[in-house]
Amino acid sequence: MKLFSRKPDSTEFPDTPIGQQCRELREAKTCGELGEQIARLVLTHSPADIQQMKRNFETKVRDLDPVYREKVTAKITGHLLGTYQRIRLDNQQGVYKTLKEPILPEKKKYWEMVAGQCGDEDGGDAPAIRFLKYLLAGYSMLVLEEPGHAVGTPFPGGDEIELVNGVYYCPVREKAGDVDAALCPFCPAKQTPSIGYLCPATKPTERNKQEFIDNCYRYHNFNG
Numbered sequence: 001m002k003l004f005s006r007k008p009d010s011t012e013f014p015d016t017p018i019g020q021q022c023r024e025l026r027e028a029k030t031c032g033e034l035g036e037q038i039a040r041l042v043l044t045h046s047p048a049d050i051q052q053m054k055r056n057f058e059t060k061v062r063d064l065d066p067v068y069r070e071k072v073t074a075k076i077t078g079h080l081l082g083t084y085q086r087i088r089l090d091n092q093q094g095v096y097k098t099l100k101e102p103i104l105p106e107k108k109k110y111w112e113m114v115a116g117q118c119g120d121e122d123g124g125d126a127p128a129i130r131f132l133k134y135l136l137a138g139y140s141m142l143v144l145e146e147p148g149h150a151v152g153t154p155f156p157g158g159d160e161i162e163l164v165n166g167v168y169y170c171p172v173r174e175k176a177g178d179v180d181a182a183l184c185p186f187c188p189a190k191q192t193p194s195i196g197y198l199c200p201a202t203k204p205t206e207r208n209k210q211e212f213i214d215n216c217y218r219y220h221n222f223n224g
Contacts, residue, residue, distance in 0.1 A: 013115050018131050022115040025138075026108045032099035035143040039091040042084060042135050049132055050081045056129070064156075072154050079150035083136045086144075099143065107142055110186045114138070117182060137183055147189040159192065169193070 013019040021041060028034035054077040061069050090096065114134040118127045137148040147168050153161045159171035170189035 013112070014119055016119070018118045018127060019115045021131075022111040026111040028103055030099060030103065031101045031143050032096040034103055035087075035090065035099060035139065036096040038135050038139050038143065039087050039096070042087050042132065042139070043091065045084075045132055047081065047084065049129060050077070050084055052129055053077070053080055053133060068154065068156065075150060075153050079153070080133070080136055082150070083140055087136075087139060103142060107186060110138055110142060113182055113186075138186075141183070141186050141188060145188050148183040148187050161189065162192065
């Protein structure tokens with residue numbers, strides 16, 4: 001599942017409009033400043049651009065199992081549109097003045113990565129559409145401190161992004177391979193723990209259930 005491209009990160013800002021915008025976004029000092037800057041850029045787009053993302057994503061996942069494809073497409077499209085509408089509302093209500101938390105230096109590097117990802121056509125996404133996706137993800141992760149993918153986003157195998165006791169868990173946070181790996185270093189979600197240690201999955205798959213049983217017998221010495 002690839003909503004975002006995976007290319008080598010760039011530590012230099014290209015001399016392009018997107019490169020300049022990324023440079024300015026990196027200079028934001030607080031979550032409020034960053035939210036305001038992102039809102040200014042995002043709200044130049046319309047919901048029609050979200051629908052274009054949906055069409056592009058459907059093309060990328062057309063070879064997946066139809067049931068999974070329908071579920072993941074609906075969840076991701078809903079998250080993108082929901083984040084867009086959240087930005088519109090936050091901007092109207094002036095919430096950015098209340099967000100005083102500083103943007104940590106390691107989080108600022110997100111915009112260096114984005115500039116490197118948005119330099120050319122790739123996989124059917126025009127640079128402007130790809131930049132919009134990264135703006136929405138950046139708003140979720142850096143301003144709202146939420147995962148780049150919504151709670152409930154499914155991954156192959158049945159695992160999902162979860163929220164347990166105020167903590168976000170992602171099944172591929174430390175095992176991303178080529179699954180949106182560019183986002184992982186900046187995402188606040190933690191790796192979903194091994195079954196039987198911190199807590200079991202809230203929506204366990206059959207594999208989860210078997211792992212839980214195996215861990216109980218292996219580590220807790222149940223001898224009957």
